[in-house]
Amino acid sequence: MLNGLTKEVQDTIKPIDKSSDDIFLSCASFEKRCRSVVEKLDRNYCATTSFVFKYEGENKTNRRDINFKRLMSAAEKHSKSAIPVVCDHQDPLDGVFKFKELCERLQINMSGKSITIDISTFTKQYLLVFLKFIEKQNPRTMRLFYAEPAEYAVKWRKPLSYGLIDIVSVPSYGGHTYIEKENLLVLLLGYEGDRAYTIWEKLSPHKTIILIGKPSYKDSWEGRVEEFNKKLLSKLPKDAVIYIPSLNPFGVRDGLEKIFADHQKEYNIALSPLGPKPQVVGCYLALKNNDYVQVLYAIPKYYEEKYFSKDTGKIWEYC
Secondary structure (H helix, E strand, C coil), X not given: CCCCCEEECCCCECCCCCCCEEEXXXXXXXXXXHHHHHHCECCCCCEEEEEEEEEECXXXXXXXXXXXXXXXXXXXXXXXXXXXXXXXXXXXXXXXXXXXXXXXXXXXXXXXXXXXXXXXXXXXXXXXXHHHHHHHCCCCEEEEEEEEEXXXXXXXXXXXXXXXXXXXXXXXXXXXXXXXXXXXXXXXXXXXXXXXXXXXXXXXXXXXXXXXXXXXXXXXXCXXXXXXCHHHHCCCCHHHEEEECCCCHHXXXXXXXXXXXXXXXXXXXXXXXXXXXXXXXXXXXXXXXXXXXXXXXXXXXXXXXXXXXXXXXXXXXXX
């Protein structure tokens, strides 16, 4: 399945290994980069069925609707059948159940099939839940694409999100908790320092391990994560920080598996991924054989839609 191949997309995107993919999945967002992977599809690319996800809920701009229409148009061009999936932004089970029902109604069996997923703008908890669900259907091959942003709102000193609704346990990642053990929080940091600090403050763990991606996507981005999380980092010892890859999920997996192995006897372990999507894929890979780890997700009140990200950087393939 996801067994270690990482490469930058240099050319157009073709089917995995035959004339067409069986299933293609993408997700509409207010970010322009949600269209980057479909715009990179070879003109002869074809998927038997494409599903385009769109989150319900308040939009500060109309960009998500515009991008959804463009994704659907691209899906209709490159697929025999293009299916919209409108689902709850905050509840990944809603999206999974609707996707499952559509597959059953259309008699789509994922077993033995080739599946391509654009993970660029799925939420982190949706991505974790969907990867687990799809892999349980026993596809033959699962290929992921991730489009970097060219720039984030933090360049203009704007936060990526505002406020916090709740801290929840990601569905199907509830982990195990034992009274006799102390609590360890593993935080993968991104640019949302307030979210990270709130999780740490509310959990009050006995021990905290901070994971920061290095190198950053660009040399000019080095130090940004530390800057936007300086309040949290000032409360912790310097040896609490461990550096992991930013874009290689397999390196993230290896780092997390070592942390889990070193601490599982003494601690209840909670993991909160606040970094980029390739790191979330690494979390998924590490959690496959470590189901005692609980995964926490902080739900923001709303995102900085207008300035969240700008354009698209490199596109990466994982398969």
